[in-house]
Amino acid sequence: MNGDLEKEFAESCRNPDRSAYRDLIEAYSGRVFAICLGMLGNIHDAEDIAQQTLLKGLTNIKQVRDNEQFGAWISRIAKNLCIDFIRRGKCKRSILRGRADVYQSDSKEYPKLESALAKLSEEHRLALMLYYFDGRSTKNIAETMMVSEAAAQARLSRARKRLRKLLETEGGV
């Protein structure tokens, strides 16, 4: 560990630079939200956990050595917080799961889509959300899901097919 470098970085982090925070947040908020929505399948919870992730990530930024690793690092925080949330928030989660078949979204615009997304497997939903919220890039999916790019493409394709089936069952869009 390069002690001086790390200390200096921590020193700078103690002194917040709004533009630096803003850049990092804007660069990774989509990915973080996608992970949370993908894993939790619920917009309200995703917002909660995404906020916590960004706050936790940025307030502990001194633990990252350089910005290139920030993406992987904050993705891991998001995943861990989602897992914790699922584990400790079983009640709430089970309410939603129990309701999955009669899921009614409060969104006027996309009730069928949200309902179909809620029924997708976590893996498929995560692939789709990462694609649409994180720069439409299969490379980003691969990075975040820690698989090869080919595997990420395959997951995305399977997710598209599965979603189509679900939307058909929902009465088409």
Next chain:
Amino acid sequence: MENSCENIQEQIPELITGTLPAEKAAELQRHISHCPACSEYLEALQADDKLLGEFAKVMRLKITRLENNVIDVLDGVASKKTVNSVSIVSTNIKGPFIKLAVAVVMIIAILSVLNHFTGSFDSSTIVLAKALERMKQSSWVYSISETYSPQGKSIRHVWKSFDPHIDITKGQDGTIRYVDYSEKAEYLYNPNSNTITVSFRTDNYMLPGPKTPFETISEIIESAKDRKGKITRQKTRIDGIEVELIRIVYNDNPQNESTVLVREVKRNLLTKMEIKAIRPGTDKKFAVVTTFEYPEHGPSDIYTLGVPKDATIVDIRPEGPANALVELIQNKFEEGFGDYIAVVLQSWLEENGVLEPSSITVLRQKGNLKRSERYHAYNFQNRKPKPGTLYEDIKDNWPNLTILQILKLENDDALERRTLFDGKQTITLHKSLNGVLKKQQKRVDIFKLETEDSLAGLTWTIPHRQIMSGSSQMKRDIQLLPKDPNRPGLVGFRFLEFAQTDDHWFDPNKDYILIEYVSRQQGSHPFLRTIVTKTGRTPDGKWYPKVIRTKSIHLNSQGKTQSQSWEKHILLNTSPTFKEGIFDASSLTE
């Protein structure tokens, strides 16, 4: 053919994603152009793609909102965090901070608008001030704010009562937050899960007196006094009611920035506020139209706002025997030390035991007036740009310095941030490493929220703050820690949050000061431990921590453990003399 179609359709998703090689894509397109079934499937997937794209755009609004929340919170509180304060990790920005964040955003927006004033204010100031006084006498204020931005329109309903202090917010998505501070309770309704979450909420860090969404108007008046501006007033009738339009004119950008206030003449109350502005630091335009009503009675509970009676109630307020200790510690914190000057010398603790200067914080309190200054003491060596630092002045005697020596060294070149509570508001100046100063004002006493900014916070921590932080959904678990033979005589409680536990150990024989704090993440090493290694007593017999040592162990992104240690040396004078005017807002230089 059927088999071929199956194969083709298998690859159509990749065609949508655009990851097929050009040749393969062309081959697929050739087939599709002649095959109705495959063509239909392609169209359906294209429609899904469009739908998901639109969905992502709509969700982008939520993401932008949370980005702004996070930025505002970090701007407001991250600078108060030092390397050994982890409680901020779980700051619940949906709690009181969200209101701060919103208010701050608006105030910043308005102040930035006021920067462009070119004319001058006249007696309108007095008229507005009187209208505001009249508004504050109302039992309830109900406001509806419509915000228009390129992302669309959003609506927010806010009810406020001053006595008893009640804040209610209803958002566009049906979420309702009902906070009754006299009950120290918040009721949060989530329409998606049809649950009401009840949590602990206190306003003891807020300032006494009315707090309204239109305090921003007071801000306009206050700021306008100091700045060149032009205000025009015009009497007219709206729906047969006599009103006065108070228009603030910005000569250099009249198209994009303006403020119009509508005052109802007879009742002398503001009924409408329209703000057009550009978000500071961006070119994003937005407009906020707020209408005010003054009902005699407000919503008496969350159900009168349309929450179904069958909504599940989840009470996450802490309960059990630990509560008594929590309240005792909170009381100790609030009692504090009276008037004092304290200096906190913070060092990096090297493995060989050498203390390397990091920062120097000077804390001052007189009555309820408070001020803190943090200066760089780190050896930045060849860093560019190189921030000012006191390193050269203190390196030879570190950390054996006196308060007097430090006070003589105080200078703005080495300033990292300055915070002042003048009894009405907290003003913070941050200086970035490249020397840019930023100012923030908040209508709270931030010294009651941040452990690092007051000696009382460092000595006892602030349990109420921790209860209010964390997830808005999780039960606040606080347990009494069983007596520990390794910590003779100490008593403690444990906060449980997600997969994290925070243990606090206090010494009943020394005013219950916090002796040890351990924060652990599930199944891992302690990732932060703070221990008071030396205590001191004031001349009137109060205990305080003299040396606080912190060790942090964390995993880096490669999964390897790293550790860092810090030490704080606290110097204290409880019979201080203060320079005239040091707690006045006007003493802050920009």
